[in-house]
Amino acid sequence: MTGTPVRLDLSSPSRGPRGKPPRHFVDLTPSERAAAVQALxxxxxxxxxxxxxxxxxxxxxxxxxxxxxxxxxxxxxxxxxxPLLTPARTLTADRGTTVKTLWHLFDGARVESVLMRYPDRATLCVSSQAGCGLACAFCATGQLGLTRNLSTAEIVEQVRRAARSLADGEVAGGATRLSNVVFMGMGEPLANYRSVLATVRLLVAAPPEGLGLSARNVTVSTVGLVPAMDRLADEGIPVTLALSLHAPDDELRSELVPVNTRWSVDEAIDSARRYFDKTGRRVSIEYALIRDVNDHAWRADLLGEKLAARGQGWVHCNPIPLNPVPGSRWTASDPAVEAEFVARLRAHGIPTTVRDTRGSEIDGACGQLAAVEDEAAFAPASEEER
The missing domain is CATH 1.10.10 (Arc Repressor Mutant, subunit A)
Incomplete structure (x- = not known):
């Protein structure tokens, strides 16, 4: 597996080796903004x-x-x-309702965001790091290694630009508002804790000091950084926590998600349960279904047993058909196997919904973001897909 060592100093500033982004209004406190204006x-x-x-x-x-x-x-x-973000490439799918943007940052680092419009909501998937240092085996971003953390302003700018695009009617379906933000783009959000938390606070703050989103419509994902999960539970912001589990047993999960060697399956699930206890927000368990790797019936039963043993009503499971990644030896589960996996989870009383894989044809779905520049790397979508 590739990737740089995991960086887990949760108190360190959110600046990477390439240097500090230019000072931006978003990164300043209200008093610092006032002082900056007065200095001008x-x-x-x-x-x-x-x-x-x-x-x-x-x-x-x-x-x-x-x-x-x-x-x-x-x-x-x-x-x-x-200017912190410069758009370098935009690709669309789902008849223009899914838009993936490749951004160049001030220092040449690259990230991607994905905007998805549904009939009842508009969701932006944001990146919190350029690359990722956690090296999950089936994730294109994880194979890049970590370039650096993003600043708060670099994350918020992804959100503002998407919200403005929706307001201006640039996404198919006419003008609308951004309603949801998910930290499921490039990077491990809780490994860039300070910038991500500051972004969350600005997302949910009432205008004009923030974007005024509901905390319930903000999702922060993690592969299971237990100290950061517990810290997030104490922040008093009831965002949705999504735990990317992908295996219920330590042997397999340590292969798929290397950070499992530091915090085991049970430790991650226990922390997720504590998050529910403190916030009252139901936790999502994300589980990429990989053919003949983690989709066995006995693993569905083991997952169901572990979640049910910690009570009912605190968790929801989202199996995700594995999205194709160039060069990967793995593929999505057979539909019949997927259906059996779901049925077994539900038999244990675990609410389960197979997650939508929108944008997979433009490498914009879960696990596919790689900030690729080369046009040839993208297989063109058919007219029907568009």
Whole structure:
């Protein structure tokens, strides 16, 4: 397996080896924003006006900031809203309702985000790291190794840009609002704890100091960093926690998810249960079904037994048909095997829903994000798929 060593210093700043991104409005506290505005010769209350433009109007365009003095707009925007993300490639699927964007960061690092529009919601899958250091065997991102953590502003900018695109009607179906954010893109969110938590706080803060999303519509995933899971439970923000388990037994899970050698299956599940106890939010168990690897009936029973042993009503299981990754020797389970796996979980009283794999034809589904530049790496979707 490839990848850099796991970095688990949860108190360290969210800066990687490539250096610090330019100072951005989002990374500043309200008092720091006021001070920055004053340093540019403007009264402190301009900071709140800028927050309104950014979080409510979703803009960093000085021409749109008509309530600011014309002579000050360009200076304020240039100093406080430096460009952090540059779109390098956009691919669409599902008749234009799934949009994957490859972003170049200020230092040449690359990440991807995926915007998915459904009839009743619009969900953005954001990246929290460029690459990933946890080296999960079946995940394209995990095979890249870790380049660096993203700053809070780099994560929030993915969200703002998606929300603005939806508001402007750029996604098929007409103008709408972003309703959900899932930290299921590139990276292990809880290995970049400080930036991810700061982002979550801004997502759920009321306008104009945040985007005003419901905490229930924000999902943070993890492969099982137990200390960080417990820390998140104490934050007082009832986001949904998604535990990527992928095997109920330590022998197999340690092969698929190497961090299992530090925190076992039972330790991860116990931490997930503690999260429910403290927040009241039902935990999601993510389980990529891999043909003849982890989809055996006895493993479904073992998973069901372990979850049910910790009580009812606290967990929901999401089996995910494995999405294809170039060069992988693994593939998705046979549909009949998948159905049996689901039936056995439900027989143990575990609510179970097979997860949608939207965007797989553009390498935009779970486990497929690799920030690839080469057009030839993408198999074109058929007209019917689009």
């Amino acid at each position: 010769g403007q009264p402190a209350f301009r900071a709140r006006q800028l927050a309104t433009h950014y979080f409510t109007h979703l803009t960093v365009d000085p021409e749109a900031m008509t309530d600011l003095p014309a002579a000050a707009r360009d200076t304020l925007a240039a100093d406080l809203f430096p």
